[in-house]
Amino acid sequence: MSAHDPVVVAGAGQAGLQVAISLREDGYEGPITLVGDETGLPYQRPPLSKAYMLGDMQAESLELRAAPFFADHRVELLSGVRVTAIDRLARRVALSDGGSLEYGHLVLAVGVRNRVLACPGADLDGVFTLRTLGDAHALRERIGTIRRAVVIGAGFIGLEFAAVAAKLGIAVTVLETAPRVMMRAISAPMSAFFADKHAESGVTIRFGDSLARIVGDGRVEAVETNSGVRIEADLVLAGIGVIPNTELAAAAGLPVENGVLTDALLRTADEHVSAIGDCAAYPNPFLEGRYVRLESVQNAVDQAKCVAARLTGKPHPYAAVPWFWSDQGPLKLQIAGLALPDDESVLRGDPASGAFSVFRFRDGRLTAVESVNKPGDHMSARRILAAPPTVTPADAADESFNLRAIAKALG
Ligand SMILES: Cc1cc2nc3c(=O)[nH]c(=O)nc-3n(C[C@H](O)[C@H](O)[C@H](O)COP(=O)(O)OP(=O)(O)OC[C@H]3O[C@@H](n4cnc5c(N)ncnc54)[C@H](O)[C@@H]3O)c2cc1C
Known part of the structure; x- marks a missing residue:
């Protein structure tokens, strides 16, 4: 793709918008069109089941970028418009409003729908x-x-x-x-x-x-x-649960399973089409290259950044440590890493205190850390999981073991 080929993004959610933001941050000068079937400006979903539902947050505060961002950054937002088909030979997408768009690169960020x-x-x-x-x-x-x-x-x-x-x-x-x-x-x-x-x-x-x-x-x-x-x-x-929106990719002949399949660089089987966010399944380095589809803001944002870097000449495999949060009343659950159901669980701290973590291990290697009301453990875990294994099950169980110092030393 040349520096001025048009980029079309299908889906104007968390991942789709981030592609546009990161492309501009990375110096991409060509046209960017964001096509989203929901009306209005792109917004964040996490508060929908939390602060917004409680009435503590209004709809305008959910917007990921205010209206002037789009004109200021030359990002054309087609809201209330659906991508209905992909013609990979012509590199063109058809739109629900009867129009069509040519692309040098197409990013599928079409998310999931609820069962x-x-x-x-x-x-x-x-x-x-x-x-x-x-x-x-x-x-x-x-x-x-x-x-x-x-x-x-x-x-x-x-x-x-x-x-x-x-x-x-x-x-x-x-x-x-x-x-x-x-x-x-x-x-x-x-x-x-x-x-x-x-x-x-x-x-x-x-x-x-x-x-x-x-x-x-x-x-x-x-x-x-x-x-x-x-x-x-x-x-x-x-x-x-949810169903990934894979129909568009499948109809265009792209491989799909539980998600649109990509390689480690988040390219689909067609090098001119990437897939990111909730709709994409990629070989995950934290699960020995197994295909994984993640539903989280971190994954949507980091995958978008990874694709933008590739399109602006800095390709690298997607290898960000997965992390996630869920607020349930006064409890903040934070998860770093990816565990399998049979991974060992080691308690750090006392659940009766209302703030503790569970460290997960597979074959003695740390795979994930679940924390509740322990943001320090979570932040340390994100650093520790990004580096070669250091923490053993015995370390994890010992509250005097200085997790923060280890994380700090890792940079
Ligand atoms: C209620 C709720 C609470 C959540 N809470 C958390 C949380 O606490 N922490 C966390 O990490 N994650 C949370 N998530 C998940 C997080 O919001 C998603 O992982 C994230 O939004 C994924 O971004 P995405 O861009 O892949 O998908 P989305 O943000 O869903 O965007 C996809 C967009 O594409 C549109 N689209 C689909 N098909 C087409 C088409 N053919 N043409 C054009 N547009 C199309 C969709 O309508 C949608 O607007 C929550 C999700 C929900 C619903």
């Missing part, structure tokens, strides 16, 4: 999912008027919402088929801590139970579970 409930009653008024500002706005309006909510799925978004709803005085029940909360993402001790804390704040979590149907006359009245329990409810929030 929706398929049970009887799933279309009743009062059944919600949460991904977009529109979803959050509708939910926020409704929670001001209800007394009882049922959340389907004890994942991050479901539990963040449950914490907000409980704080607003709503009786919340969470249905979770697995035996523990956030099971795919965190260790058993951390799950147990979070389950206890949610219970203390009045949230009922029913493990090993699942949704059979939602009942009501036009509007949600109750939920019936597969164990035969009926739970009265005015609102149901489905937090049952």
Whole structure:
């Protein structure tokens, strides 16, 4: 690609916008067009299930860049427009408004969409999912008027919402088929801590139970579970996972699995097309090159920076340490690294204190650190995980072992 070839970015979310920001920061002078199917300016999603849902933050504060940024940086934002097809031979994308755009490089940053409930009653008024500002706005309006909510799925978004709803005085029940909360993402001790804390704040979590149907006359009245329990409810929030938006890439003949597949430089099988953020699956150096699709702000931002660096002549494999956070009421969960379910868990600190970490190890090597209300451990872990292995399970368990000093020495 020459320095003046047009870059087209499909998807104007966290990753898509960051490509445009980083390309300009890296000195790229050519045209940049950001095509996003949502209306309005690109915005951040994390507060949707936290401060925004509580009413502590307004929509304008969610915007990632104010309107003048786009003109000032010569980034053309086509909002409310969808990329509908990719012609890889002609290097052109078709748009939902009937237009088309030529590209020297195309970045797919099209994210994911929520799985929706398929049970009887799933279309009743009062059944919600949460991904977009529109979803959050509708939910926020409704929670001001209800007394009882049922959340389907004890994942991050479901539990963040449950914490907000409980704080607003709503009786919340969470249905979770697995035996523990956030099971795919965190260790058993951390799950147990979070389950206890949610219970203390009045949230009922029913493990090993699942949704059979939602009942009501036009509007949600109750939920019936597969164990035969009926739970009265005015609102149901489905937090049952996501589906990566791979259809556009697949229709253009690009390999997809659980995400649009890329190489270590985040290029798809076509060197003129990259894929980043929630929609992309890449060979992860922290999991021995296994393909991983991550859903986090860090991953979206760092992958965008990696692609911008390549397009401006500084290619490097994507190898950033993954990290993530989730705020659930007064608890801040932070995760650095990537663990597999069977990785060993070593406690550092006392869960009874409300602030501790769980260090995860595989074959004696540190793979991840989960911290709650321990930002110092999290920041140290991010540095330590970026360097060759230094911390052993015995070090991790010993609170007098100076984690910060090790992290500092690593630079
Ligand atoms: C409620 C909620 C809370 C979250 N909390 C956290 C958190 O606490 N911490 C954290 O790290 N992460 C959190 N996340 C995840 C984080 O927001 C995502 O990982 C991040 O937004 C991914 O960025 P992205 O650009 O890949 O996708 P997105 O930000 O989802 O952007 C993709 C955009 O592409 C658009 N699009 C799709 N198809 C097309 C098309 N064909 N043409 C044009 N546009 C298209 C989509 O509508 C969307 O606007 C949260 C997500 C949600 C929904």
